[in-house]
Amino acid sequence: MNDLKQSGINKFKNNLKDLRNSFLRSFIREGKPINDLSRAAVMANNFFLHVQGAKTHVNTLRPGYTLGLGLISLYLLLITVITGVLLMIFYNPSIENAYNTIKDINYVVFTGRLVRNMHKWAGEGMIISVMLHMARVFYTSSYKKGREFNWVIGIVLLILTLGINLSGYMLPWDQLSYWALVIVANIIQSPKEVTDVLGITKYFDMGGFSKELFLGGLTAGKESLTRVYLLHIMLLPLILFIFLGVHFWRIRKDGGLTKPEAFELKESDTRYISGPERKTEVFSTNKTYGLMELVKTRTPAVSRDIENNLLSWPNLILAETAVFFLTLAIVMVYSFYIDAPLRELANPLIPENPAKAPWYFLGLQELLSYSAFMGGVGLPGLALLGLALIPYLDREPQHIGIWFSGKKGRYIALESLVVGTFVLVGLLAIVIKFGWFRTWWPDVPQLLIILINPGNIWVGFMIMWSLFVIKRTDSTRMGAIALFTMFLLSYVILTYVGTELRGPNWGFYWYKSQWPVH
Amino acid sequence: MSSKNRDKTEISRRDFLGLASLWAAVLPAIAFLGGMFRMVKPNVRYEESTRFKIGTVENFPVGITKKLEDKKVFIFSTDEGLHAISSICTHLGCIVNITEWGFQCPCHGSRYNQNGKVIAGPAPRNLSWHEISQDIDGSLVIDAAKDVPPGTIFKLKA
Numbered sequence: 001m002n003d004l005k006q007s008g009i010n011k012f013k014n015n016l017k018d019l020r021n022s023f024l025r026s027f028i029r030e031g032k033p034i035n036d037l038s039r040a041a042v043m044a045n046n047f048f049l050h051v052q053g054a055k056t057h058v059n060t061l062r063p064g065y066t067l068g069l070g071l072i073s074l075y076l077l078l079i080t081v082i083t084g085v086l087l088m089i090f091y092n093p094s095i096e097n098a099y100n101t102i103k104d105i106n107y108v109v110f111t112g113r114l115v116r117n118m119h120k121w122a123g124e125g126m127i128i129s130v131m132l133h134m135a136r137v138f139y140t141s142s143y144k145k146g147r148e149f150n151w152v153i154g155i156v157l158l159i160l161t162l163g164i165n166l167s168g169y170m171l172p173w174d175q176l177s178y179w180a181l182v183i184v185a186n187i188i189q190s191p192k193e194v195t196d197v198l199g200i201t202k203y204f205d206m207g208g209f210s211k212e213l214f215l216g217g218l219t220a221g222k223e224s225l226t227r228v229y230l231l232h233i234m235l236l237p238l239i240l241f242i243f244l245g246v247h248f249w250r251i252r253k254d255g256g257l258t259k260p261e262a263f264e265l266k267e268s269d270t271r272y273i274s275g276p277e278r279k280t281e282v283f284s285t286n287k288t289y290g291l292m293e294l295v296k297t298r299t300p301a302v303s304r305d306i307e308n309n310l311l312s313w314p315n316l317i318l319a320e321t322a323v324f325f326l327t328l329a330i331v332m333v334y335s336f337y338i339d340a341p342l343r344e345l346a347n348p349l350i351p352e353n354p355a356k357a358p359w360y361f362l363g364l365q366e367l368l369s370y371s372a373f374m375g376g377v378g379l380p381g382l383a384l385l386g387l388a389l390i391p392y393l394d395r396e397p398q399h400i401g402i403w404f405s406g407k408k409g410r411y412i413a414l415e416s417l418v419v420g421t422f423v424l425v426g427l428l429a430i431v432i433k434f435g436w437f438r439t440w441w442p443d444v445p446q447l448l449i450i451l452i453n454p455g456n457i458w459v460g461f462m463i464m465w466s467l468f469v470i471k472r473t474d475s476t477r478m479g480a481i482a483l484f485t486m487f488l489l490s491y492v493i494l495t496y497v498g499t500e501l502r503g504p505n506w507g508f509y510w511y512k513s514q515w516p517v518h
Numbered sequence: 519m520s521s522k523n524r525d526k527t528e529i530s531r532r533d534f535l536g537l538a539s540l541w542a543a544v545l546p547a548i549a550f551l552g553g554m555f556r557m558v559k560p561n562v563r564y565e566e567s568t569r570f571k572i573g574t575v576e577n578f579p580v581g582i583t584k585k586l587e588d589k590k591v592f593i594f595s596t597d598e599g600l601h602a603i604s605s606i607c608t609h610l611g612c613i614v615n616i617t618e619w620g621f622q623c624p625c626h627g628s629r630y631n632q633n634g635k636v637i638a639g640p641a642p643r644n645l646s647w648h649e650i651s652q653d654i655d656g657s658l659v660i661d662a663a664k665d666v667p668p669g670t671i672f673k674l675k676a
Contacts, residue, residue, distance in 0.1 A: 179612070183625070186610035193642040209559075217563040349587045351612040353624035369626040369640050372609055438638055446642050506627035506639075 039313040049317075051248050055309040056316040058269055059259035059401065065140070066257065068323045069133035075327040076122045076129060077244075083119035084233070091171070093229035095222045098173035099345045106342060117335035123165050125331065127360050130161050131491075138390070138484050139413075141400045141477070142258040148391035150250040153243055155388045160240045162360065167232035169358045173225065178346030179355040181220045181228065185211050187368070187376035194373055197447045220348070260401035263308060273315050353504045362498030363491055369506050370436065370453040379455050383487060390484065394476040409481050412469060416482040420489045423461055427454050428497060432508045462486045568663035574656050575600075585616065591648060591660060592616060599671040602650055602660050603634045608643040621645065633668050644668060 006014075015022070025031075030041035040054040059065055090109055092101045105112035134154060137143060143151035166184065170177045192207030201208075216223030251257065343352075357365045367375030399405035404413055431454045437444045462483060470479035503509040504516060529537075570589055578584065578595040585592050585605070590613060592603045605621075607614050612625035620637065621630040629638040634645030649664040650672035658672075 179625075182612070183610045196643065212560075213555075213558050216560050217565050219565055221565060223560065223564060349590075349613065351624055355612055355625040365626070368610065371640055372642060375640075435638070438636065442637050449640075449642075505622060505624050 033313055036311060039311050043312045049312075051252055052312055052316060053252065053256055054312055056312045057256060057259050057263075058265060058273060058308045058310060059263055060257045061273055061310070061315055061319060062269065063272070063319075065401075067132070067136055068319075069129055069136050071320060071323045072327050073126055073129040073133055074244075075324050076126045076331070077240075079122040079328065079331055080119055080126070081237075083115045083122065086115050087119055088233065093171065093225055095173055095225055095346070098171060098225060102172040102174075102342060106339075113339065114332075114335055117338065117340050118331055120168075120340035121335050121338070122331050123168060124358075124360070126161050127165060130158050131488075134158060135484075135488060139404050139409075139481070140258060140402065141405055143391040144395065144400055145397060147250070147254055147258070150247060150254070151391045152388045153247050153250070155384060156243050157240065157247060159384065160236055160243065164232060164236045164240065165360065166358065167228050167236065170225070170228045171232060172342055173346050175343040175346055175352050176341060176358075178220065178348065179351050180357055181215075181224060182351075183355065183357060183365075185215050185220060185224075187372065188214050190372040190376045193371070193446065193450065197445075197450065258401040260399075265308060272319065273310055354502060354506055356498070356502075359495060359499050362502075363494030364498075366494045366498040366502070367455040370431075370455050371450050373450055374453060374455050378450075379459055382459060386483070387487070390480050394480040396475060396477045399477070404481065405477055408473070408475075409478060412473065412478045412481050413485045416465065416469070416485040417489055419465065420462070420486040421493070424458060424490055424493050427458055428493075430454075458490065462490070569659055569661045571653065571657045571659050573658065575658065578658075583616070589660070589662070591662065593660075596671070599673040600650055600658070601671050602648040604646040604648060604662065606646075607641060608636075608645065609639070609641040614645070635668070 028042070030038045030045055033039040033042050043049050043052060043054040087105060090101050090105050090112070092098060102116070105116050107113070109115075137151065137154065166180070170181045170184075189207040189211040191210075192201055192205065195201040195204060195207065212218060214224070214227065215221070216227050356362060364375055364380060367379055369375070371378075399409075404410040434440075436453065437449055465486065466479040466483040469482040470476055473479075500512075501508055501510065503512070503514070509515055572586065572589075572593065578593065578600055580595050580597055582595045583592060584595075590605045592605055594601050594603070603621075605614050606612075607623040607625065607628055609623065609626055609628050612623050614621040614623045614628075614630065620632045621634065623629070623639065623641065627639045628636065628641035630641070630645050631637050634647065636642075636644055646662075646665045647668050647670060649661045649666050651659050651661070653659050
C-alpha cells in the first residue's frame with residue numbers, strides 16, 4: 001500500500017508482526033477450507049492431495065464398494081516404512097551380528113519388540129489386503145476400459161509385496177530365515193531340473209547361475225545376507241514406490257474409481273456424506289458454457305450423475321483418515337499381543353523339521369513337494385501370467401462397477417467355489433493317501449513327473465473349467481470369474497494344507513499334536 | 519538420381535548417419551547393462567574349499583558309517599572300499615537323515631535308498647557321490663565339487 005512511505009525499520013516491524021499470518025498464507029495458499037471454493041483448492045494445490053480429484057463420486061465413498069482395501073494396503077505400507085527405518089537404527093546385516101541385534105531389538109531396545117511386531121504384521125497384513133484389493137477390483141470388473149494396464153501394474157505390486165516380505169523374513173538370521181533362504185535359493189536354481197532332463201546343464205546352467213547371483217556364492221552365507229538386505233530395504237521398495245506412483249496416477253487419469261453406469265443415490269448414502277453448501281442446479285443460467293470438444297463415443301450425460309460428485313474435502317479426506325486410524329489401531333493391538341517369531345540362531349547343519357517357508361508361500365511349498373520346478377517356477381509363473389492377461393482375454397464392457405456383474409456372476413462364482421473345492425480336496429486326498437508316480441513306479445523318469453503332477457492337473461482343470469463356463473454362458477466375463485474364484489480358492493486351500501496339515505518330513509497330520517516327538 | 523530406380527538395399531547418407539549414431543548410443547547402453555549384471559556375479563567366494571581331508575584309512579575300519587556334519591557328507595566303509603554320499607537333498611537343499619533303509623529328507627519327504635537313489639518324493643536327482651582320492655601324505659581327500667557315478671568305490675591300497 002504505502003510501503004514507499006514507510007521507513008525500513010517500520011516495514012520490518014510490520015512484517016515481524018504479521019509473520020505468523022504471512023507464513024501460514026505462504027504455506028496454505030488457498031486459506032482455510034471454509035467455503036466450497038477453498039475446499040476444492042486445497043485438494044488441487046496440496047502436493048500430497050492433488051493425486052486425488054477435487055470432487056469424489058458417491059460410489060467411491062460407499063464403504064461397501066471399495067471396502068477401503070487399497071487404502072489399507074497403502075497405510076500398511078507406510079507403517080512398514082516408518083517402523084522399518086526405526087528397526088534399521090539397531091539392526092546390523094552381518095551373520096555375526098544380525099541375530100544378536102534382533103534379540104536386542106526384542107528384549108533390550110525401548111518399545112523395540114512392539115516396533116518389530118508392527119513391522120512384521122503390517123508387512124504380512126499387506127499380503128492379505130493387497131490380495132483382497134485385487135479380488136475387489138476383479139469382482140467389480142474394474143480392470144476394463146482403459147484400466148487393463150493398471151491391473152497388470154497391480155499384479156507387479158503384488159509380486160513386489162511378496163518379494164519384500166520374503167526378503168525381510170531372511171534378515172533375523174535365525175533357523176527360519178536360514179532355511180527359507182536355502183529353500184528359496186534352490187527354487188531359483190530349479191530350472192536346473194529341466195536342463196538336467198534335457199541334458200544341457202553343462203552348457204547352459206541358468207538355474208545355477210541365477211542362484212549364484214542371488215546368494216553371492218554357491219552356499220548361503222554372509223554375502224547372501226548382504227544381498228537379501230539390499231533387496232529388502234532398497235531395490236524392491238524403490239521399484240515398489242515407482243510402480244505405486246504409476247498405479248495411483250493411472251487411477252486419477254481414468255477418472256477415479258469405477259462406478260456403475262446407472263448410479264442411483266440411496267437413502268443410506270447420506271449417513272457418510274456432506275453435500276455442497278449451496279443447493280443450486282449444477283447447470284445454472286449464471287454461468288456461461290462453451291463447446292469444449294467433439295468426441296466420437298457417447299456424449300457424457302449432461303444432467304446426470306454430475307450432482308453425485310461431492311467435494312473430496314471433507315468427504316473423502318474424512319473417510320481416508322478414519323481408515324488410517326482404524327488400520328493403525330488394528331496393527332498396534334495385534335502387535336501388542338502377538339509376537340513375531342524368532343527361533344534359535346541359524347544352524348546350517350540341522351534343518352528344521354518340517355522346514356517350512358513363511359505362511360504365504362506354504363501353498364507353493366505344497367506344490368513344490370510334487371515338483372520343484374513346476375511348484376516353484378512353472379505354475380506360479382503361469383498363474384501370474386494368467387492373472388495379468390485376464391483384462392485382455394475378457395473385454396466385455398458391461399456391468400462395470402457392479403459386484404460379480406450381477407446375479408449370474410454370483411452364481412458362477414459360488415458354483416466354481418463348490419466344484420473347485422471338491423476337485424482340489426479330492427486331488428489332495430488322493431496324493432496324501434496314495435502318493436504319486438514315484439511311489440507307484442520308483443523308476444519313473446523325472447520328465448514325466450515335471451509334466452504330470454497334481455499341481456499341473458489342478459491348473460489344467462481350472463483352465464478347462466473356465467473354458468467350459470465360457471462355452472456354457474457365452475461370456476468371457478463369467479469364465480474369468482470362474483478362473484479367478486478358483487485361483488483364490490486354491491491359494492487358500494493349499495496354504496491351509498501346507499500350514500496346518502503338513503508335519504515332519506512333510507507328512508500328513510490332522511493336528512500339530514499328532515506330530516511325532518523327536 | 520531419382521528415388522524410383524534406387525536399389526532397395528541402398529540407404530541414404532542421412533539415414534545411414536542417423537542409424538549409425540543410434541546404434542552408437544544403443545550398443546554402449548547394452549554393454550553398460552551387461553556390465554552391471556556381470557558385476558553382481560562374485561569373483562571371490564568367501565566359502566570353505568570344496569576339497570577337504572578326512573584323515574587316513576585307519577579312521578575308517580570296514581563296516582563303519584561316518585557322518586561329517588559340517589561337510590555335509592556321509593562316508594561309508596565297506597569290504598570293497600570307501601564311498602562318500604552327499605547329505606544335501608537334491609530337491610531344495612535340506613540335509614537328509616540316515617535311516618535303516620537309506621536317507622530321508624525332512625523338508626518335503628524325499629526318500630533315497632542306500633545308494634542315494636530317489637525312491638519317493640519330489641527330489642529330481644539322486645544324491646551325489648563325491649570323488650575320494652588319496653593325498654601324497656596318505657590322507658584321504660574328498661572333493662564335493664567333483665561327482666562320480668554312483669557305485670564308484672575308492673579301493674583301499676593295502
